[in-house]
Amino acid sequence: xxxxxxxxxxxxxxxxxxxxxxxxxxxxxxxxxxxxxxxxxxxxxxxxxxxxxxxxxxxxxxxxxxxxxxxxxxxxxxxxxxxxxxxxxxxxxxxxxxxxxxxxxxxxxxxxxxxxxxxxxxxxxxxxxxxxxxxxxxxxxxxxxxxxxxxxxxxxxxxxxxxxxxxxxxxxxxxxxxxxxxxxxxxxxxxxxxxxxxxxxxxxxxxxxxxxxxxxxxxxxxxxxxxxxxxxxxxxxxxxxxxxxxxxxxxxxx
Numbered sequence: 610x611x612x613x614x615x616x617x618x619x620x621x622x623x624x625x626x627x628x629x630x631x632x633x634x635x636x637x638x639x640x641x642x643x644x645x646x647x648x649x650x651x652x653x654x655x656x657x658x659x660x661x662x663x664x665x666x667x668x669x670x671x672x673x674x675x676x677x678x679x680x681x682x683x684x685x686x687x688x689x690x691x692x693x694x695x696x697x698x699x700x701x702x703x704x705x706x707x708x709x710x711x712x713x714x715x716x717x718x719x720x721x722x723x724x725x726x727x728x729x730x731x732x733x734x735x736x737x738x739x740x741x742x743x744x745x746x747x748x749x750x751x752x753x754x755x756x757x758x759x760x761x762x763x764x765x766x767x768x769x770x771x772x773x774x775x776x777x778x779x780x781x782x783x784x785x786x787x788x789x790x791x792x793x794x795x796x797x798x799x800x801x802x803x804x805x806x807x808x809x810x811x812x813x814x815x816x817x818x819x820x821x822x823x824x825x826x827x828x829x830x831x832x833x834x835x836x837x838x839x840x841x842x843x844x845x846x847x848x849x850x851x852x853x854x855x856x857x858x859x860x861x862x863x
Contacts, residue, residue: 611804623654623662634765634773638683638781642672644680658799661844704843706779707835711828712787713776714760718811718827719820721766730816735763744805749795756791759808765816798806800837807833 630636642648642663649659650661663679666672725733736759743752757780764773794800807830814823 618661619654619658620661620665623652623659626652627662627666630673632770634682634761638681640681641677642679642681642709649692673749683722698761703838704789704835707759707838708833710779711831713772714827714831715824717764717767717769717772717776718815718823720769720772722820722823724768725815725818726803731757733762733766733812736855737808740808744801748751749765749801750792752801753791753795756795756804756808759812766815794834794837797837797841803833803837804830 627636628698636642641704642652645656645659649656652659654662662672663672667674670684671682673680721729736755740752740755740759743755760776764776767773795804807826811823811826814820814826
């Protein structure tokens with residue numbers, strides 16, 4: 610007689626645990642898992658059970674195993690890559706992108722102020738302090754990356770998985786320069802200084818549990834970034850026009 614309630618196999622529990630880590634953003638796309646031996650030891654399970662659990666996640670497209678090891682699959686790529694191609698060829702997308710971010714960043718900051726755990730707050734505080742150090746060292750590239758990291762920590766502090774994965778996808782697009790170059794913005798001293806103050810205001814409101822102030826700070830930050838990006842784009846257009854005029858002699862017969 611077949612039992613009505615089947616016991617959960619260890620391999621299924623392992624798969625569920627790793628899946629939860631991926632869902633919560635603890636394990637991120639492209640990251641390689643520890644070796645089978647080390648991972649089995651850390652989880653306190655046998656290697657055959659771990660192997661079976663990983664196989665289940667491979668079948669579902671969450672993990673990929675190659676000769677180099679087992680990696681978290683970029684399961685958002687089938688969605689993000691076609692979108693990136695569309696967005697990069699549509700001029701109005703930059704304006705729409707900032708409108709979208711303003712909506713989600715504001716509500717996300719408010720959620721983070723309300724829902725952040727002590728661990729979330731510690732991570733946000735440490736990230737902000739690191740950003741201050743990089744600013745003093747005049748390191749725009751690393752400071753720009755720390756900007757990304759801070760926003761990701763804020764998304765995680767919302768404890769809203771849909772918001773977290775959606776914004777992480779757009780952050781990945783931004784790293785590829787789909788909408789604008791964050792690094793180029795950070796190469797402008799006045800922009801770097803303004804953004805540091807904005808991030809301090811945003812993080813402080815979240816750390817102190819003030820959702821309305823956090824939302825307002827997020828809106829102010831996105832509005833400023835949109836203006837700074839528009840100014841940079843206008844300057845690029847003027848420079849391109851000047852270069853065309855400069856090269857005119859190469860195009861016209863004497």
